[in-house]
Amino acid sequence: MKEFSDESVYCFIEYLQIEKNYSQYTIDFYRKDIDDFILFMTAQGLEAFMDVEYSDARLYVTDLYNQQYARSSAARKISCLRSFFKFLLREEKVKENPFALVIQRKEGIKLPKFFYVEEMELLFEACSNPTSLGKRNLALLELLYATGIRVSECANIQLKDVDFDFATLLVKGKGRKERYVPFGSFALDALQIYINEVRQHLLGTNQHQYLFLNSRGGPLTARGIRYILNKIIAEASLTGKIHPHMLRHSFATHLLNNGADMRTVQELLGHAHLSSTQVYTHVTKEHLRKTYMNFHPRA
Structure with missing residues (x-):
């Protein structure tokens, strides 16, 4: 060679x-x-x-x-x-792996940013517009927060992937791995309103089964979802550096803060390794520490 x-x-x-x-x-x-x-x-x-x-x-x-x-x-x-x-x-094209022993520099853990429950309420209020697109946006936000799915996964959801009887969603994740994720009553209600009152109107003469549609009736892309979420975030007047992936972080953090076990959260998020999920324990510990320091009389 x-x-x-x-x-x-x-x-x-x-x-x-x-x-x-x-x-x-x-x-x-x-x-x-x-x-x-x-x-x-x-x-x-x-x-x-x-x-x-x-x-x-x-x-x-x-x-x-x-x-x-x-x-x-x-x-x-x-x-x-x-x-x-x-x-x-x-394949016997080299005699050794020069990167086998390379060690990365160790740095402090970068904690994922998340929305507090009060901030989530502001987001839901910001997309409570009774228009067709407002109802679609509410269903989109409710489902993302209820399931913790990635924006890219959300863009690929089809009608057949939603089981309304058991309130579960079939998600096709990274590496084409599939998982079932449950969702709650708020997301269920918002989805049913969107599908019954809005989706067919947006679909028009288009022929496809994608769940979320853009204003022209085509499938809503990951880029389109991020654009909508950024608009909702702006309308909620939240400050600081904010991005749509924080919804996924919020999903995991709020579950752990309320007592969910790590393995369950790992499965819901679709993480291949538990170490990917464990970063959220640092978030919850920091949250507990700040709460203690703010409210304990002798902190």
Whole structure:
């Protein structure tokens, strides 16, 4: 192998698609991460994947931090390259995995931001408009908060995925994994009003089964959902740096604050690993600490 092989990259991408069943969104990130790494190694005078050693991997990681990449972005790039070289090692195209022993810098845990219950009430009030789009927006907000699903998952929901008899939702998550998530009476009522009074009107002559529609009757995209949520947040006059994913954080945090167990929340969120869910325990502990410090007479 005289140069960085496009064939090796192509085989890895095919492996991610077929064997790992990764989404196209994730695969696109992996491809870009590998391309960036190749550019860096080429600038260092290396010509092939088999030339990359542990010291080169460490140099690349140092460069990532020097460029002030967010810890999560750097971690994704390192994870991608570790998986890539593990694949090359399996295919006998390299003799070692230079990223196998690379350790990320340890930093303080970045706690996910969430809405307090009072703030959620302000959001619901902001989309209580009795118009057709107002009823759609309320159903959208109620379902997102009731289930904790991702915006991308919400965009893919079809009518057949909603079981109104048992108030459960079939969610197709990352890696095409499916899970059932229950929802409560507020979301149930809002959904029924939306479907019975609004959806057919918005659908018009369109023919599809997607649950949430835009004003032209087409499926509401993830980008469209984020736009709607940002408008609701703005209308609620909430301050600070706020983003729609905070609804998912709020779902998990409020469940744990009210006594839900970690494994249940993990399953509801669709997390593959419990460690992804455990970050919310830090949020709830911090919430308890602040409450104690504010209200205990001898804190």
